Amino acid sequence: MTFADRLAGLVRARGSQIVLGLDPDPARLWPDAVAGAPAEGPPARRAAAAVRAHCAALIDAAGPACVAVKPQLACFERLGADGWAALAATVEHAREAGLLVLADGKRGDISVSAAAYAQALVGSTPTPFGDVPGLGADAFTANPLLGVDALAPLVDGARAAGAGVFVLVRTSNPGAADVFDLELASGGPLWERLAAIAVELGEGVPLADVGAVTGATFPEHLARMRELMPRTPFLLPGIGAQGGSVESLAPAFAPGRAGGLVSASRSIANAHRQHGGDPAGAARREAERLREAAWRLV
Amino acid sequence: MTFADRLAGLVRARGSQIVLGLDPDPARLWPDAVAGAPAEGPPARRAAAAVRAHCAALIDAAGPACVAVKPQLACFERLGADGWAALAATVEHAREAGLLVLADGKRGDISVSAAAYAQALVGSTPTPFGDVPGLGADAFTANPLLGVDALAPLVDGARAAGAGVFVLVRTSNPGAADVFDLELASGGPLWERLAAIAVELGEGVPLADVGAVTGATFPEHLARMRELMPRTPFLLPGIGAQGGSVESLAPAFAPGRAGGLVSASRSIANAHRQHGGDPAGAARREAERLREAAWRLV
Numbered sequence: 169m170t171f172a173d174r175l176a177g178l179v180r181a182r183g184s185q186i187v188l189g190l191d192p193d194p195a196r197l198w199p200d201a202v203a204g205a206p207a208e209g210p211p212a213r214r215a216a217a218a219v220r221a222h223c224a225a226l227i228d229a230a231g232p233a234c235v236a237v238k239p240q241l242a243c244f245e246r247l248g249a250d251g252w253a254a255l256a257a258t259v260e261h262a263r264e265a266g267l268l269v270l271a272d273g274k275r276g277d278i279s280v281s282a283a284a285y286a287q288a289l290v291g292s293t294p295t296p297f298g299d300v301p302g303l304g305a306d307a308f309t310a311n312p313l314l315g316v317d318a319l320a321p322l323v324d325g326a327r328a329a330g331a332g333v334f335v336l337v338r339t340s341n342p343g344a345a346d347v348f349d350l351e352l353a354s355g356g357p358l359w360e361r362l363a364a365i366a367v368e369l370g371e372g373v374p375l376a377d378v379g380a381v382t383g384a385t386f387p388e389h390l391a392r393m394r395e396l397m398p399r400t401p402f403l404l405p406g407i408g409a410q411g412g413s414v415e416s417l418a419p420a421f422a423p424g425r426a427g428g429l430v431s432a433s434r435s436i437a438n439a440h441r442q443h444g445g446d447p448a449g450a451a452r453r454e455a456e457r458l459r460e461a462a463w464r465l466v
Numbered sequence: 467m468t469f470a471d472r473l474a475g476l477v478r479a480r481g482s483q484i485v486l487g488l489d490p491d492p493a494r495l496w497p498d499a500v501a502g503a504p505a506e507g508p509p510a511r512r513a514a515a516a517v518r519a520h521c522a523a524l525i526d527a528a529g530p531a532c533v534a535v536k537p538q539l540a541c542f543e544r545l546g547a548d549g550w551a552a553l554a555a556t557v558e559h560a561r562e563a564g565l566l567v568l569a570d571g572k573r574g575d576i577s578v579s580a581a582a583y584a585q586a587l588v589g590s591t592p593t594p595f596g597d598v599p600g601l602g603a604d605a606f607t608a609n610p611l612l613g614v615d616a617l618a619p620l621v622d623g624a625r626a627a628g629a630g631v632f633v634l635v636r637t638s639n640p641g642a643a644d645v646f647d648l649e650l651a652s653g654g655p656l657w658e659r660l661a662a663i664a665v666e667l668g669e670g671v672p673l674a675d676v677g678a679v680t681g682a683t684f685p686e687h688l689a690r691m692r693e694l695m696p697r698t699p700f701l702l703p704g705i706g707a708q709g710g711s712v713e714s715l716a717p718a719f720a721p722g723r724a725g726g727l728v729s730a731s732r733s734i735a736n737a738h739r740q741h742g743g744d745p746a747g748a749a750r751r752e753a754e755r756l757r758e759a760a761w762r763l764v
Binding site: 191194195197202205211212214215218240242243245246247248249250251252253256272274275276277278279280281282284285287288293294295296297298299300302303311312313314315316317318336339340341342343344345346347348350351352353354358361362365 | 489492493495500503509510512513516538540541543544545546547548549550551554570572573574575576577578579580582583585586591592593594595596597598600601609610611612613614615616634637638639640641642643644645646648649650651652656659660663
């Protein structure tokens with residue numbers, strides 16, 4: 169079963185296209201997670217325990233309104249080996265809750281190294297001591313700057329594991345225009361060329377298993393993106409804290425509900441700071457609000 | 467003291483511009499490293515111990531002919547938390563041997579996440595339990611696709627730690643042409659625009675503290691790159707296994723010996739497979755051969 173099939177089935181079954189971003193900042197965790205951390209030990213160990221508890225509580229609260237989680241790898245890596253262990257535990261927790269896991273690391277490297285990233289995220293690594301399983305994610309984000317031969321081992325590794333890849337086509341940050349929007353001599357901006365690469369890599373399946381990261385903060389591009397990538401699942405980050413609104417995303421859902429995944433992180437985890445209430449209840453309500461708003465668009 | 471100053475001083479002191487790439491493949495480690503791994507335990511733990519021993523032996527053998535090591539983060543991440551612990555131990559070992567550490571992860575993400583990567587690689591992370599130190603690298607590689615506002619937190623984080631950033635300007639893989647070489651409507655290929663971004667970010671210091679990754683497999687571009695980036699340190703991967711030759715790199719060294727760092731991985735670690743002898747002796751000889759060849763160019 170391909171990632172695209174699993175995604176479409178799960179969007180239907182859970183009635184949600186919302187992706188819960190997990191960007192834990194150790195300085196802004198939910199109070200209960202901090203209070204429950206071990207009273208002693210190295211700071212990295214204690215902080216990683218708190219991060220793990222925070223993510224588990226967030227998944228328990230907001231997960232029922234979502235179809236996937238998207239852990240931001242940087243947020244875990246900054247706690248070193250303890251952070252990576254917390255990441256693995258968070259992935260496990262999300263899978264047990266029936267959610268897909270989209271590992272957000274925006275990896276991209278030349279062939280041998282790209283293959284190693286695929287092993288780390290969705291595959292496994294042969295060693296003289298037996299195979300070492302990777303993170304077990306269902307999909308991951310990838311940076312296409314190094315070209316097709318650098319993306320291919322990521323896509324091959326993902327396919328072999330029944331996983332998906334979301335290629336950065338245009339990101340949600342204000343400075344994305346610096347490079348993605350550069351006009352090519354052959355016509356059209358660079359991101360249109362990246363869209364063509366994503367389509368080419370995902371060819372041959374009804375809903376492509378190579379998706380595209382298409383920032384939700386520039387909805388004016390979405391109709392054109394859908395034209396260029398008719399069967400490509402879009403991962404749409406930038407809702408909420410980054411300023412994007414769900415209602416502007418309608419063109420993304422042209423190929424059906426699983427054609428667009430709407431990702432929100434801080435607006436869910438920090439909903440209590442804006443709307444009051446306990447963190448879990450506020451997160452649950454905000455995730456449910458987003459779920460309804462997106463579901464209504466198709 | 468900026469990274470560029472430390473780099474220039476160390477290149478002089480060690481008489482070397484060679485960067486020892488550490489891309490450990492658990493299936494191709496030096497036999498002694500495998501034999502010395504714990505006899506029991508989970509595969510990830512045993513493989514990580516072997517990777518750590520392999521890297522330490524490689525640093526001990528080839529390090530004296532080098533100025534820096536360049537661990538490929540993917541190769542460690544595929545062993546999970548144990549792999550990250552082996553990475554941290556390898557960084558520590560290299561620093562004790564007097565070598566700079568260039569963390570090769572080609573990271574790139576939007577603002578908050580980019581700042582987290584800087585914390586992970588060269589900074590530290592505030593937590594309620596105290597600051598958690600990152601990897602303690604001296605520099606790292608960065609992917610510029612997401613634009614200047616995504617690179618800025620990486621550069622700021624690096625500067626605050628006295629560390630450097632090497633921005634991908636043009637990589638060494640055959641497919642690099644797919645995107646880096648795209649001709650822009652405003653004239654010149656995309657990589658020239660990326661070179662301008664690297665220069666802009668590194669302005670204001672004699673030898674810039676923002677470097678450029680410029681693949682050694684396309685030496686025909688090097689003179690033009692030097693013209694566009696007169697004071698930028700180049701990290702030149704692709705020597706040896708990827709087919710680049712040291713002699714073709716002369717234009718990189720125009721601003722002085724520290725202007726070009728020549729990176730080699732598999733051609734050193736696997737020198738015994740090609741030239742015979744024990745792995746350590748063969749690695750030492752190959753690193754010394756590269757050191758002499760590069761030093762002779764200026």
